Amino acid sequence: MRRFLCIASTQLVCWAAQASGLHIQVQDREGQPLPEAVVVLYPVGLAAPVSPAPPGPVLIEQERMRFVPALTVVVPGTRLRFANLDRWDHHVRGTLATGLAALDPNAPPGFEFRIAGRTAGQAPAAMELVLDKPGVVLLGCHLHGSMRGHVFVSDSAWTLKTDDKGYARFEGLPAGKVELRVWHPELLVEPPRQAVQLGTSTLQQTVQLGVVPRRRRL
Ligand SMILES: [Cu+2]
The missing domain is CATH 2.60.40.10 (Immunoglobulins)
Structure with a gap:
């Protein structure tokens, strides 16, 4: 009311x-x-x-040819952890999303790394990185064109x-x-x-x- x-x-x-x-x-x-x-x-x-970045990493898993979650919202300075649950390799790339974010001079830079496939009975391979600038990052995989995700690094x-x-x-x-x-x-x-x-x-x-x-x- x-x-x-x-x-x-x-x-x-x-x-x-x-x-x-x-x-x-x-x-x-x-x-x-x-x-x-x-x-x-x-x-x-x-x-x-402004809120401080969380003390621990925020997890983005690669599972069954998807980024899970498909959309991750974080504050600048957040550590992201990419963990590959699939049995095959992924080669993750992060680029500036198209649209207005691509014109933002303060947007985060791109990145890429390969993550080995998971071996049964072992912890999944993982990579970590920190995104310290606001912007929208498009996630993809060099090996699997259908994989798509986003990280929204918010300035509020x-x-x-x-x-x-x-x-x-x-x-x-x-x-x-x-x-x-x-x-x-x-x-x-x-x-x-x-x-x-x-x-x-x-x-x-x-x-x-x-x-x-x-x-x-x-
Ligand atoms: Cu892949």
Whole structure:
């Protein structure tokens, strides 16, 4: 339920004292919920909030010719660990994703490495690296053209991946104006950011992207 605690003339004062939530549902071109989108908030007029990189590595496995998870969202400075669960080698490469990220001079550099296939009864071979700059990295494999994944290195701590219902739910945000950025691996052009005014209640907002829904694999 929405509560409006402030009268108009004192709204700004009230916003400054209240925290609120922002629940975003991202939809595809047909209005269906879009999982695996990234929603980022930037406070207007302030530096984006920063959170420290996690102490341990974030795992991206190569399993049955896929990157698992297909989309990984991290903050700069995060250590990524690539572990190969397949019995055959992979030659992982990371390049700048196409689109706007490719024009970003601060985007992370590319990388590549080969990871040996797993031997039964032994721990999988793994490689680690740190991505210390914001940007979107496209993951691929030199040996298997169908393998595809993404790492979204966000420049704001207020970043979430949408769930199965297409939702990104931010809670406990300070009041004020934020810019809303939405990204998805299938987007050819990232839509312009929207301004959202956070008040004293939780806001619900829908963002529709021009992404064509993919048929589910059976
Ligand atoms: Cu491969």
